[in-house]
Amino acid sequence: SGITFADISAAGSPLEQWDALPTNSKLSFFGAIAFLEWWGENSYALAQSGEKHYMRGGKPGYYPSFNKGGIPHPVPLELFDPFGFTKSMSSERKEKALLAEINNGR
Template structure:
């Protein structure tokens, strides 16, 4: 409940405490009840924090010229096509898709499909029930990602804690580490958007001025006009342009 959220905030950051200027923690999203709303908010924050931590590290790695020592795919034998590009521009330069699996490694559609699968798997009530838990909006643990034991084909490692480092931890130790993760995720979200903001609008972040490669693409869109061959993408682009025009941007 909202009161539990306020108490949790003090353990996560005793200095800042509970900070919710939009009063989201007191809302009732989709008429599901406040408990479901709090579960949704906590899960969303953890998920975005984890993605941001990976994104921040990846952004720093690219900007510092660190590369894998092997070929990306059969059509991308090296990183020469990414030279001089900002980290967000690498996504735009990655091939959309290829007809054959061997050459599809790293293609954007393949990446989006696997992300979509992870979303489906983590939201499935059946999958969660097989792990002995519930959906995070139905009394389950926010941030929990189910195992892959229900997949017919054997999967050697799980996405969360693949090597079982947390199995022997007590409930108190797990709660403490989760609070640390949440705080790291919050910092990563601020850090990642600082990098993206400076790339999109040079000078927007004075501390990073002149240190980040500029980017003139769409940071909030997985597809651009170059992907208009995909179903509905052209319509989405047209709608987006009309929305920006209506708001005067």
């Protein structure tokens, strides 16, 4: 539609920038968010990852794996720890990192 990033940034405040986006762009945001919400609540994907829904005794905050959850093609990166940095971490190191993250207010 001929709209550039410069056009959007020149619109002004964030709300005005949102209003300046084409409808298809807004729908793509909502579509991606809706998919991630649906996947996180999907009982089949949770079961394939060895978890249950948090309202049924599962772990709050757990997000199911894309690769274990039944997506028909491999997904190169997971959302949590996409590069596998925590796979070889000891539980003590994970606990220390979690505490540091909490202390940093995130």
